[in-house]
Amino acid sequence: MNEKRKRPKGQLFALVASAVIALLLGYFLGNYFEYGSPDKPPKLDSATLLPQAADLPDFELMDQNGQVFNNQNLQGKWHFLFFGYTHCPDVCPTTLLRLTEVYNRTAAEHDLQANTDVIFVSVDPGRDTPQHLKKYVEYFAKYFIGLTGKKEQIDKLSKALGIAYSIHPPEAEDEPDNYLVDHSAAILLINPQGQFQAVFLGEQDPQKIADDFIKIAKFVE
Amino acid sequence: MKLLSAFFYVCLTLLTLQPVLAADSATLQVENAWVREGPPGMPMMGGFMSVTNNSTGDVSITRISSPAFKSIELHETIMQDGMAKMREVSELRIPAGQTVVLEPGGKHMMLFNPVKPLKAGDTVTFQLSGSDDQRVEFSASVKRR
Structure with a gap:
């Protein structure tokens, strides 16, 4: 009798134990494939993560309040960086509005959201004065920073980040302020150490950008 | 008498033209117009x-x-090697029976120097002229999006 009773108990235990192990394994494997192991980079939909975060060259620009903005100002916060110009009616507002959406969709990660800013770097310092940039960036959100400055300082930063741009000659001689600027449409991610961490290229969906940003931040921190 | 016959001919011409004008006015149709x-x-x-x-x-x-x-x-925004380029479209042709969409990141109207500041919720009227001499009036709402 005793023998008979023990057997089912042992079998039941084995069954429960293997079920628990299978569940745990499934959970960890699932997490592994979803977020990657602590050492393995996360799987990303919209971003390209740099194998190693790259230091930026020393640069000095001016923010929308006329204050100096350099590498030190990048410390301690995540920054989305976008290069453009304020006389751009399509790509720049589209991208900047998208970045406000990205920011809103990180709301569940309170600390991360509180430590995230968006920087719009003008590649058109001829027209984009700090006063002009102030009206422009503050329209989008209060956590937006607008940067402008000397061309060689802008170039220092843009070249290090692989950003290309070209300013066209004015369309008419009597309208010297009416010209177009071609510029890279990439969104760059700078980590709280002030290093180039990742690039988003061509992604339209703010949710995908936000999801990838959260994955990158968790992986790096 | 001369004046009367001239008036008669003008009336006749307008009457003859009327069906043509009416048919033309429905040729181009503008929908979902908005200003950012x-x-x-x-x-x-x-x-x-x-x-x-x-x-x-x-x-x-x-x-x-x-x-x-x-x-x-x-204008049209063209993405080329990761660069956003904006070019003026000299002729926007709409093939028979088709729809051309102007949207962010693609073709768009470049609106220079608003006469007064425009805010989301405002309505703006436009007039579009076609190569077949028709004119279409349409209105667009200003939106933040």
């Missing part, structure tokens, strides 16, 4: 819409004007 609200004081804004050509022949948009802007051009 911009930061204050910016000298240019973007406008978007879809234009359908209901006729059996191709029609080009030759001109767009609005009392709310100093001038309007048609």
